[in-house]
Amino acid sequence: MEDCAFCLPRIKPDIVLSDQLCYAIWTKQLPEGSAMVMPFAHRPTMFDLTPDEWSSTQRLLDEMKSLILRHHDPHGWNVGWNVGAIGGQSVFHAHCHLVPRYSDERYAGRGIRAWIKDPSNHPGADHRADSAADSAADHGAGHRAGRGASHASDHGAGRGVSHGAGHDAGHDAGHDAGHDASHDASHDASHRPGRGVSHGPGYDAGRVAGRVARHGASHGPGRGV
Structure with missing residues (x-):
């Protein structure tokens, strides 16, 4: 497609490895050595790949991993696809992320599902958090009002x-x-x-x-x- 950032001819200058069906590029984003593998044909999601494109993707992932290890020393990996807008896909040309991970990262030890599993990501979490905040605010206001009334009574006309x-x-x-x-x-x-x-x-x-x-x-x- 002409307007797709991952289709030819636009993507050609960025290609690092390729075969007849797929290619690999650097993402130029952290962590260092991050890469992506995708088909030349415009496939909206990974579920649209042909069996041969799946096989090509696997081969290029292995080759890119070897290339990354020549220049970096990762201690782990994340590999996967984002599918659909809700799933985090920003370009609707299927692309598999190959992400090297390092022990000195701030979020070392957290996988690709860590933030998805977090309780704050559950449906209704924002509503519950807002309700808790409102309840705390009401309690604080009532406490302050009670103290103010007591103070005024102590120092009012009846006293003295x-x-x-x-x-x-x-x-x-x-x-x-x-x-x-x-x-x-x-x-x-x-x-x-x-x-x-x-x-x-x-x-x-x-x-x-x-x-x-x-x-x-x-x-x-x-x-x-």
Whole structure:
């Protein structure tokens, strides 16, 4: 076919080995030494090959393997066809991949089915992953909202009511009144004629008066606002 990249005459400059039915080329891609074998006739998939083309493909695979071993030292091989768009076939002219593998590759030890067997490749895997992500996001948002509400409640209007202006006013009034009454009573009593000590009856009376005044003021209208 004229528009096929693997048909003659377009492919002729790239041919490395050939017979009457098939040929081999380097892919010029990693891993080093990668090659392909395909028929000259335009066959859409490997299932369209004739028995003779199958035999030719096998012979050229063996020859290309020997050629690769002259220039490289692979530790394993992958050999196979991609068939159909879903199977990864990008050019619909059947071609068999011959891929040398090396022990220092990042994915050494993984075969051609490794990623196909991976659970993330199973039907519905994306949906399950999205559902799990949504569930985790909802859980995180709910947790943050709960913490925020609790924080707001702790620091809201209900907290600290007993520490408002009324409490402060009552406390100050009780303190001032009690202090003044105690001071005045103690002062007057301690300065009566004939007494010069502060621990007599006048002093005790002043202490009692001060406590009464403080108690009354601190339980007045200002407390409990």
